[in-house]
Amino acid sequence: MASTSRPVRIVDVAALAGVSPGTVSKALNNTGALRASTRERVCEAAERLGFVPDGSARTLASRRSYSVGLLSSDSAGRFSIPVMLGAENALAAGQVSALLATSRGDPVREQHHVRALLGRRVDGIIVTGRNTEPRRPIDVPVPVVYAYAPSQADGDASVVPDDAAGARMAVAHLLALGRTRVALVTGRADRHSAQVRVNAAREALRGAGLDVAGEPLFGEWTERWGRQATDVLLRTSASPEGPGFDAIMCGSDQVARGVTDRLRERGCDVPGQVAVTGYDDWDVMSLASRPPLTTVDPRLEHLGRRAAELLLDAIEGQPHHGLELVPPRLVVRASTTDD
Amino acid sequence: MASTSRPVRIVDVAALAGVSPGTVSKALNNTGALRASTRERVCEAAERLGFVPDGSARTLASRRSYSVGLLSSDSAGRFSIPVMLGAENALAAGQVSALLATSRGDPVREQHHVRALLGRRVDGIIVTGRNTEPRRPIDVPVPVVYAYAPSQADGDASVVPDDAAGARMAVAHLLALGRTRVALVTGRADRHSAQVRVNAAREALRGAGLDVAGEPLFGEWTERWGRQATDVLLRTSASPEGPGFDAIMCGSDQVARGVTDRLRERGCDVPGQVAVTGYDDWDVMSLASRPPLTTVDPRLEHLGRRAAELLLDAIEGQPHHGLELVPPRLVVRASTTDD
Numbered sequence: 001m002a003s004t005s006r007p008v009r010i011v012d013v014a015a016l017a018g019v020s021p022g023t024v025s026k027a028l029n030n031t032g033a034l035r036a037s038t039r040e041r042v043c044e045a046a047e048r049l050g051f052v053p054d055g056s057a058r059t060l061a062s063r064r065s066y067s068v069g070l071l072s073s074d075s076a077g078r079f080s081i082p083v084m085l086g087a088e089n090a091l092a093a094g095q096v097s098a099l100l101a102t103s104r105g106d107p108v109r110e111q112h113h114v115r116a117l118l119g120r121r122v123d124g125i126i127v128t129g130r131n132t133e134p135r136r137p138i139d140v141p142v143p144v145v146y147a148y149a150p151s152q153a154d155g156d157a158s159v160v161p162d163d164a165a166g167a168r169m170a171v172a173h174l175l176a177l178g179r180t181r182v183a184l185v186t187g188r189a190d191r192h193s194a195q196v197r198v199n200a201a202r203e204a205l206r207g208a209g210l211d212v213a214g215e216p217l218f219g220e221w222t223e224r225w226g227r228q229a230t231d232v233l234l235r236t237s238a239s240p241e242g243p244g245f246d247a248i249m250c251g252s253d254q255v256a257r258g259v260t261d262r263l264r265e266r267g268c269d270v271p272g273q274v275a276v277t278g279y280d281d282w283d284v285m286s287l288a289s290r291p292p293l294t295t296v297d298p299r300l301e302h303l304g305r306r307a308a309e310l311l312l313d314a315i316e317g318q319p320h321h322g323l324e325l326v327p328p329r330l331v332v333r334a335s336t337t338d339d
Numbered sequence: 340m341a342s343t344s345r346p347v348r349i350v351d352v353a354a355l356a357g358v359s360p361g362t363v364s365k366a367l368n369n370t371g372a373l374r375a376s377t378r379e380r381v382c383e384a385a386e387r388l389g390f391v392p393d394g395s396a397r398t399l400a401s402r403r404s405y406s407v408g409l410l411s412s413d414s415a416g417r418f419s420i421p422v423m424l425g426a427e428n429a430l431a432a433g434q435v436s437a438l439l440a441t442s443r444g445d446p447v448r449e450q451h452h453v454r455a456l457l458g459r460r461v462d463g464i465i466v467t468g469r470n471t472e473p474r475r476p477i478d479v480p481v482p483v484v485y486a487y488a489p490s491q492a493d494g495d496a497s498v499v500p501d502d503a504a505g506a507r508m509a510v511a512h513l514l515a516l517g518r519t520r521v522a523l524v525t526g527r528a529d530r531h532s533a534q535v536r537v538n539a540a541r542e543a544l545r546g547a548g549l550d551v552a553g554e555p556l557f558g559e560w561t562e563r564w565g566r567q568a569t570d571v572l573l574r575t576s577a578s579p580e581g582p583g584f585d586a587i588m589c590g591s592d593q594v595a596r597g598v599t600d601r602l603r604e605r606g607c608d609v610p611g612q613v614a615v616t617g618y619d620d621w622d623v624m625s626l627a628s629r630p631p632l633t634t635v636d637p638r639l640e641h642l643g644r645r646a647a648e649l650l651l652d653a654i655e656g657q658p659h660h661g662l663e664l665v666p667p668r669l670v671v672r673a674s675t676t677d678d
Contacts, residue, residue, distance in 0.1 A: 047451075067459075070439065081420055088439050092452065097459055100409065100427050100439040112386075113431065120406075120436055223627045254627070284623060288562045288593070 008051040017045035028095070046095075067097040068311060069117035071138070073105055073149070074130040078282075079300060083128045083147050086304025094312055096123070105130070114138055123315045126307050127151075132160055132193045143314035147307035148300070155321050157314065159307045162325035163193050164200035166296035169330040170249050170277045171204035173294065177336060179247040179275055181213040183237075185229040185259060186251025189218035194251050197279065201249055213237070213245040219255075226250065226258020234266060246274060247336075253278035253285035256293050260335060264290065275336040291334035298328045349390070356384035367434070406436040407650060408456035408464040412444055412474070412488070417621075418639060419467040422486050425643025426465050433651055435462070444469070453477055462654045465646050466490075471499055471532045482653035486646035487639070494660050496653065498646045501664035502532050503539035505635035508669040509588050509616045510543035512633065516675060518586040518614055520552040522576075524568040524598060525590025528557035533590050536618065540588055552576070552584040558594075565589065565597020573605060585613060586675075592617035592624035595632050599674060603629065614675040630673035637667045 014021045019042060026034055027042035045051075068091055074080035088098040099117060103110035117125060124142050129135055129149025137151040138144060144151075150158030174182055184201055186194045198216045205211055214237060219225035230248070237244030248263075250256035256278030260270050268274050270291060278286055281297035303326045310320045353360045358381060365373055366381035384390075407430055413419035427437040438456060442449035456464060463481050468474055468488025476490040477483060483490075489497030513521055523540055525533045537555045544550055553576060558564035569587070576583030587602075589595035595617030599609050607613050609630060617625055620636035642665045649659045 067438075081416055084439070085416070085441055088441055092440065092455070095455070097455065098439045099406075100423070100437045101431065102424055102427055116431070116434070116436065254623075284593075 008049045010051070012049055013042065013046045013051045016049060017042045064123050064315070065121040066095060067099055067120065067122050068308070068315075069099045069101055069113075069120075069122045069125040070128070071110065071113055071117065071125055072100075072102045072128045073110060073135070074102065074128065078130075079148060080128040080130060082300035083304035083307070084126075086301035086306075087126050087128075087147065087308040088304075089301075090305040090308035091312075094308075096312070110138075114140060118142070124311045126304075126311055128304075128307075131191065132163070133191070143311060143319060145307045145311040145314065145320075147304055150323060157310050157320040157322070157324070159303055159310060159324045159326060161298035161300070161303060162327050163196040163298075165325070166279065166298065166328040166330075167197040167200035167249070168204045169328065170279075170294075170296055171201050171208075173330055173332065173336065174247045174249070174275055174277065175208055175210075177275060180210055181245045182210070182247045182249055183213040183233055183245040184216040184249050184251075185226060185233070185255055186216065186218055187221035187225070187255065194218060197251060221252050221254055223254050223258035223261070226255040227262040228258075229255070230259050230262035230266070234268075242273060243268060247276070248274060249277050251279055253280045253282045253289070253293055253295055256295070256335070257285050257289040260289050260291065260293070271334070271336050271338065277336060281331050286331070286333070289335065294333045294336040295331050296328050297331050299326055302326060351388055352381065352385045352390045355388060356381045403462050403654070404460040405434060406438055406459060406461050407647070407654075408438045408440055408452075408459075408461045409467070410449065410452055410456065410464055410477075411439075411441045411467045412449060413441065413467065413469040417469075418487060419469060421639035422467045422643035422646070423465075425640035425645075426467075426486065426647040427643075428640075429644040429647035430651075433647075435651070449477075453479060457481070463650045465643075465650055467643075467646075470530065471502070472530070482650060482658060484646045484650040484653065484659075486643055489662060496649050496659040496661070496663070498642055498649060498663045498665060500637035500639070500642060501666050502535040502637075504664070505618065505637065505667040505669075506536040506539035506588070507543045508667065509618075509633075509635055510540050510547075512669055512671065512675065513586045513588070513614055513616065514547055514549075516614060519549055520584045521549070521586045521588055522552040522572055522584040523555035523588050523590075524565060524572070524594055525555065525557055526560035526564070526594065533557060536590060560591050560593055562593050562597035562600070565594040566601040567597075568594070569598050569601035569605070573607075581612060582607060586615070587613060588616050590618055592619045592621045592628070592632055592634055595634070595674070596624050596628040599628050599630065599632070610673070610675050610677065616675060620670050625670070625672070628674065633672045633675040634670050635667045636670050638665055641665060 010021045010024050014024045024042050027039040070084050072080045091098050101113035103113055125144045126147055128147045134152045135149045137153045137156055146158040150160050184198055202212055217229045248259050250259055256276050260276050263270050263274055270276055278293040278295035281295045286293040286295045349360045349363050353363045363381050366378040409423050411419045430437050440452035442452055464483045465486055467486045473491045474488045476492045476495055485497040489499050523537055541551055556568045587598050589598055595615050599615050602609050602613055609615055617632040617634035620634045625632040625634045
């Protein structure tokens, strides 16, 4: 481990990379015309030696501050924290500092934070939110990328989870297991993510010549609602042969956990009689559930990293526009298959 | 809401506060001798107008960068995130920017982040960790405050949760409810927080002429362990009159949730026969538990805020030394009392 007391200088990096100090400067500041291989060699040498360009000097030389604002409207951070951590990691790898600013859903506080970030001369801002509802864009003279909660303005760059693809993956998995009577239990009907996933699931079922078992049940994003919805499903569809469904697709891991708890309490075997899928792959829920949940991981850290990459592109004059969808990943566990 | 396009100037703040621009500068930069009431009036005016001093100009004028590093060794962030959010809020209120740096338990990455923060000329660093084990201090030429995970060096300023007080609160609550046979189920025996709480609970029980029912059970910080430990307790202490304990104090809300689940499944009424307490007040667990958990809230956001306050003091030349304990708060719910 390098010591902090003897700072690494630019000439050290130049020596290790076998280039001139001027080339090191160009490579690290992304200025001048350099071959990609040279730039890469310099960056590797800088990283190996732990070289940190002096922030103030760099700012004056390049008119960039090499800092980016991470503006979150969230408070608890269930979804925005992984996004921010992913972004911070990608920025740190590019020697860019992340200025944290949390507005906790308060627009006045957000305004204040935006002004503070601009006062800091950030090169750009990543905006994250507590859910995937499109949000009002911020009005600033630097590049912005919206992560998780997209901007309402079409031309803005937004990186969002591909919820429709996630729902299709869960349906395909259940169909591959031979399930044909799939019930849907999800959260708030006024939520974008609930609607997108239900619509995609219904479409995927119809594509296989099936339909949703019963009507999709909308409620809360809670375990309690999962238990209540299970009671409703059992009451409205029970027959002497058992429940009128062989799978329940849930809108979140919390809902799915409530569903598996209540199915077990009502004597239904999971996955023997009823397969259950969650959404989010929130380990606290998905692993603690009995049985552990097959679920869809929206890859929020990757989403944050991607937002940072798009922002760095924009800062370097290559802006992106419109929505970028991050493909999710199906995680198979014991709530759908005993194998 | 003020628009971002027409920046507020220092003369605007001076006019509103009824002072000279020089006084505004002194008040906001904490330089010069001003009456507290004047400083306050200026700060209020600046906040009302949304005045943001130019970062670079301020740095040059005062040799302070008005930025602070938030260095976390955590990855998932269950405990460090609330601490960081609390710190960020306190810093933002003081017009100080928070530079986020997460090392994910990797010492080499932490070294790199420390150098990057120093390269940014931060005025100080708040270090947080994933647990309350004392950690190796960082070696930097700026003030540091350790939050949640204290420094191993006695003279360093550390702000930590008062786990012993939390355990005493839970015991006092159970004793007030007339419980006398209190069993203890907690997490890893090699963890500081597990040991501190068990020792404090045992001492509090002895102070009331009682002892722990059976031996304290150490295991994992999981629901599964809570269920397993409940089976152990019921097996080793059952008698025709029922279980040999009337309360179970748990080392975390996850453990307590597993305990309540298994007690219910084994036909034990909570809190009728057995009262259960958790620790952490992690709402996902404490509210979803059946019944909802009486628990101890370590007030991690407050802890983060306090760390920021101590750091700002140190930056202004008034350093603190040694441990500061943050008093927790007991949150009473249905797992201990039906009232």
